[in-house]
Amino acid sequence: GENVEQHPSTLSVQEGDSAVIKCTYSDSASNYFPWYKQELGKGPQLIIDIRSNVGEKKDQRIAVTLNKTAKHFSLHITETQPEDSAVYFCAARRSGSGGYQKVTFGTGTKLQVIP
């Protein structure tokens, strides 16, 4: 089955700096890569996703990149703010016809933005 590895497990940055979280996956058939943000005491929430037909996607201060050949993808947060402090999970899934395919989550990165 799919295996998703995520690094680092913890990350501290100064407010205004950038943060980068990296993930690798094992199943070359995976073609959908969502990122979730989990704030303290809450459930994970989708913040951005990327499909395998594109290499990069941006949404304001957040961007994701995907390298299918190397089977790795990354989350980039620019101009970090204290409210970005949370645990971030990457995930991978096959997506296509035939119904649901299991999402495999990474182990999470605890991001702390220091004011």
Next chain:
Amino acid sequence: DAGVIQSPRHEVTEMGQEVTLRCKPISGHDYLFWYRQTMMRGLELLIYFNNNVPIDDSGMPEDRFSAKMPNASFSTLKIQPSEPRDSAVYFCASMRGGGGELFFGEGSRLTVL
């Protein structure tokens, strides 16, 4: 939309007691998932339903765990008897279609003494 609603938010019980966690998915979502989150194992998928039918329960750790979905707007996860190692945060999530976004509830934090 109200989102995925879980209850109780916190549950403290003693070993051997029965625990029932409840979930109301987002209206119109045909997939429902139960996850368990611990520091050691991260997010684990326990079971998921499609149109109220259990599809994959391979993540259910033991026979002490059971889940039901009697209708499209309600699901339960039951642990009987509970053990201290069951202490975790249990999340319910729902999805529309097989390729949609997962929407998580706020979780039920279970502590078994």
